[in-house]
Amino acid sequence: MSTSPPEVRVDATLQQIIVGFRLVSAIWMTVLGIIGVVTWQAGTGVVIAALALVWGWTALTYVVMRAGRLQWLPWLVADLAVAVAVVYFDSIDGAIQGSFVGGYPMTSVLFWGYAYRIPGGLGAAAALSAAVIVSESDLSGNIATSVLYLAVGGVAAWAFEALRSSERRRLRAEAELESERGARIRSEERAEVAAHLHDSVLQTLALIQKGSTDPAQVRNLARVQERELRAWLLGAGDTVDTVVGALEAVCTDIEKRLGVAVELVAVGDRRLDDHLRALVGATGESIMNAAKHAGVEKVSVYAEAGADPVQVFVRDRGIGFDPTSVEADRRGLTESVRGRMERHGGNVEIVSTVGSGTEVRLMMPAAEDGAS
Amino acid sequence: MSEKLRVFLVDDHDLFRAGVRSEIGEQVEVVGEADAVDAAIELIRERAPDVVLLDVHLPGGGGRAVLEAVKETHPEIRFLALSVSDAPQDVVDVVHAGARGYVTKSIRSEELIAAIGKVANDDVVFSPKLAGFVLDAFTALTPADVDDELASLTAREREVLQLIARGYTYRETGEALFISVKTVETHVGSVLRKLQLTNRNELTRWAAKRELI
Numbered sequence: 265m266s267t268s269p270p271e272v273r274v275d276a277t278l279q280q281i282i283v284g285f286r287l288v289s290a291i292w293m294t295v296l297g298i299i300g301v302v303t304w305q306a307g308t309g310v311v312i313a314a315l316a317l318v319w320g321w322t323a324l325t326y327v328v329m330r331a332g333r334l335q336w337l338p339w340l341v342a343d344l345a346v347a348v349a350v351v352y353f354d355s356i357d358g359a360i361q362g363s364f365v366g367g368y369p370m371t372s373v374l375f376w377g378y379a380y381r382i383p384g385g386l387g388a389a390a391a392l393s394a395a396v397i398v399s400e401s402d403l404s405g406n407i408a409t410s411v412l413y414l415a416v417g418g419v420a421a422w423a424f425e426a427l428r429s430s431e432r433r434r435l436r437a438e439a440e441l442e443s444e445r446g447a448r449i450r451s452e453e454r455a456e457v458a459a460h461l462h463d464s465v466l467q468t469l470a471l472i473q474k475g476s477t478d479p480a481q482v483r484n485l486a487r488v489q490e491r492e493l494r495a496w497l498l499g500a501g502d503t504v505d506t507v508v509g510a511l512e513a514v515c516t517d518i519e520k521r522l523g524v525a526v527e528l529v530a531v532g533d534r535r536l537d538d539h540l541r542a543l544v545g546a547t548g549e550s551i552m553n554a555a556k557h558a559g560v561e562k563v564s565v566y567a568e569a570g571a572d573p574v575q576v577f578v579r580d581r582g583i584g585f586d587p588t589s590v591e592a593d594r595r596g597l598t599e600s601v602r603g604r605m606e607r608h609g610g611n612v613e614i615v616s617t618v619g620s621g622t623e624v625r626l627m628m629p630a631a632e633d634g635a636s
Numbered sequence: 637m638s639e640k641l642r643v644f645l646v647d648d649h650d651l652f653r654a655g656v657r658s659e660i661g662e663q664v665e666v667v668g669e670a671d672a673v674d675a676a677i678e679l680i681r682e683r684a685p686d687v688v689l690l691d692v693h694l695p696g697g698g699g700r701a702v703l704e705a706v707k708e709t710h711p712e713i714r715f716l717a718l719s720v721s722d723a724p725q726d727v728v729d730v731v732h733a734g735a736r737g738y739v740t741k742s743i744r745s746e747e748l749i750a751a752i753g754k755v756a757n758d759d760v761v762f763s764p765k766l767a768g769f770v771l772d773a774f775t776a777l778t779p780a781d782v783d784d785e786l787a788s789l790t791a792r793e794r795e796v797l798q799l800i801a802r803g804y805t806y807r808e809t810g811e812a813l814f815i816s817v818k819t820v821e822t823h824v825g826s827v828l829r830k831l832q833l834t835n836r837n838e839l840t841r842w843a844a845k846r847e848l849i
Contacts, residue, residue: 467726470697525742529768529801532775564764564803570775577802623802 274431278378278424283329286371290315290322296364306357311364314353318368321346335379344388347372348395355399373413377421385421389413464492507540507569508533511576514548515565524555525562532570534630539608543574543628546601546612550578550624553601558582558622572630573610581621587614601626640665641756644685646676646702647718648694652741656689659745664752673697677705684710686756690735692719692726703733716755718743724769731770732832737761738769760824767800770831789827796823 297315300306325343328334347369354365369392377385393410400406468489472482504510508530515526536544547565554563560582568575601624602612610628641664645653648671657666667683670676673696680688680702688706690699703715717727717735727738736755739748740763751761762770774789789797792813799809806820813820 467698527740527742527764527803529764531768531772531801566764566768566798566802568798579803581803 274427278427279329279334282371282374282378283325285374286322286325286368289366289368289371290318292366293318293364293368296366300357300364306364310353310357314350314357314364317346317353318350334375340376340379343372343375344391347388347392351392351395352399370413370416373417374420377417378424380421381425382418382421385417386414387417389417460496464496465489505536506533507536507544507574508567510536510541510544511547511565511567511569514544515551518548518551518555522552522555524560526551526555526565527562528565528567530567530569532568534569534574537631539610539628539631540574542604542608543576543610543626546604546610546626547576547578549601549604550626554578554580554582554622554624558584560621573627574630576626578624578626579621580623584616584618584621586618587616641687641752642667642683642685643752644676644680644683644688645669646671646680646688646694646699647691648672649691656748660749660752663749673701676702680706680713681709685713687752688713688715689718689752690715690730692717692730692738698726699730699735700733703730703735707734714755714758716751716761724772727766728769728773728831731766731828732834734832736828737763738766739763740765759821760828762797762800762824762827764801764803767797770827771797771801773831789830793823793827796820797827800824 294315297306297311301308301311321343325334328336328339333339350365350368354363357364373385373388373392376388380387389410390413392413393406396409396413397406468485472485504513511528511530515528518524519526534540547567551563551565554560558580560580562580564577564579566577566579605612605626605628608628610626612627613625614622615625616622643660643664643666645656645666646669647653647656650671653669653671657669660666667685668679670679671694673694676688676694688702690702692699694702699715699717699719706713706715715730715735717730717738718741719727719738731738736758737751737760739751739761743751743763754761771789771794774794795813796809799812800806804812806817806824810817810820
């Protein structure tokens with residue numbers, strides 16, 4: 265089991281924020297540089313050189329970020345050197361007042377704090393403070409600048425670290441939850457497998473032990489079990505390519521959707537073809553009709569799928585109706601059931617008595633083969 | 637006042653037994669319960685109930701094992717099989733072994749009490765499911781499987797079973813066929829007897845065939 269902390273997503277966001285801050289600083293520095301040249305008689309050449317350096321370095325920062333090397337020590341050293349150079353340029357611009365570097369050197373402090381935490385942030389801040397104090401003569405201004413660098417370097421590095429560790433905690437909690445959920449799912453699956461094996465394989469083995477003197481029976485049982493187990497392992501629980509399989513699916517579906525019990529009893533089975541699919545569809549509509557209109561809790565469905573014609577009976581003990589005078593919506597359903605059946609060569613009989621329920625009898629001629 | 641029927645419950649689910657007991661406990665006397673084959677055999681022999689409600693699936697041999705053991709010593713005790721929805725072969729197997737009927741666990745309590753009464757009275761309880769299973773079993777038995785006429789249904793018996801499978805009560809079945817309820821019961825009883833006399837191997841073959849569709 266690996267103990268390395270999960271990858272911290274907040275890192276990428278922090279890098280983007282600092283690089284964004286550097287970009288804003290470069291823009292601001294450009295504005296200040298223009299103001300410096302126009303109003304404070306700052307040396308045009310110095311300002312242009314400083315701006316060229318800052319813009320070039322900012323573009324390079326973006327490239328390095330994309331390459332994922334922002335925490336590479338040589339890069340950070342060079343980055344700090346550029347910040348020191350910018351401070352130096354500010355001191356030799358010959359302006360009578362003001363400074364045009366703005367927040368740019370601070371971005372290097374942020375990178376150091378980001379890469380080397382609080383010591384990194386404070387170290388970079390100290391280096392820049394030293395550069396400021398050496399190059400500028402305004403003592404109180406220098407002290408203010410140094411304090412600002414140190415404070416921002418320390419606080420930012422601390423904040424980065426706090427964000428990271430909270431993210432790490434969250435990821436760890438998520439991972440724990442995930443593994444807990446996985447364990448629960450596994451144990452549920454295990455219980456289900458055990459139950460299934462008990463109901464199928466163990467029962468069959470017991471039968472085989474009892475009937476082990478009759479080789480034909482043992483072979484039969486083994487074959488049935490093998491087929492059942494294979495189907496189960498492949499997840500092919502439903503055999504919807506047969507009439508009974510399709511009817512089971514329809515009944516289960518209606519039970520789930522309408523909360524009415526549908527009891528299916530089937531004798532024999534055969535493969536589905538288009539006509540029999542129509543029969544299954546018409547059966548479904550008849551069951552729906554009973555479930556919706558009859559006011560019952562249970563609908564009985566009986567299918568003789570092995571016979572020719574295939575017959576299905578849908579019966580409810582609900583309110584019933586008078587088939588000679590049905591309401592429009594009810595007629596619509598019986599017509600759609602009837603139309604569907606007749607188009608495929610089948611027929612429908614509806615027997616209903618007010619007060620004692622309805623039986624829909626559906627008949628569809630079977631194709632020659634496919635019965636079993 | 638007539639004596640309450642004495643009923644014994646065999647089911648490996650405690651909750652289910654508790655549910656049945658509370659549903660039928662007023663109309664019948666529940667004289668005992670068991671959750672496994674061996675305990676069931678011993679207690680049923682000891683308490684000699686009128687009717688045993690028997691789960692088809694039981695740890696340690698299934699309902700059939702209980703039936704066979706008890707029938708050897710107490711042939712007068714009646715069994716009614718009761719389960720959720722089982723493989724047809726298991727249900728037919730328990731009926732073959734001597735249960736007087738089969739109902740699903742979704743049965744309403746008044747229907748269950750009526751079924752218990754019928755079984756105690758030596759009648760047979762065919763739910764639509766059981767009628768379907770039996771029809772299926774006899775339909776699938778090819779003439780080569782059949783030793784004698786016992787293993788085939790008469791046209792009338794088939795009609796009766798089909799109506800029951802369609803959800804008709806015995807009374808409605810009688811009305812539809814213009815025969816009395818008593819005659820319906822006679823037909824159902826003879827179907828049960830035929831099923832019980834059928835060679836078990838044939839049933840296994842049917843079950844295997846059914847699964848191999």
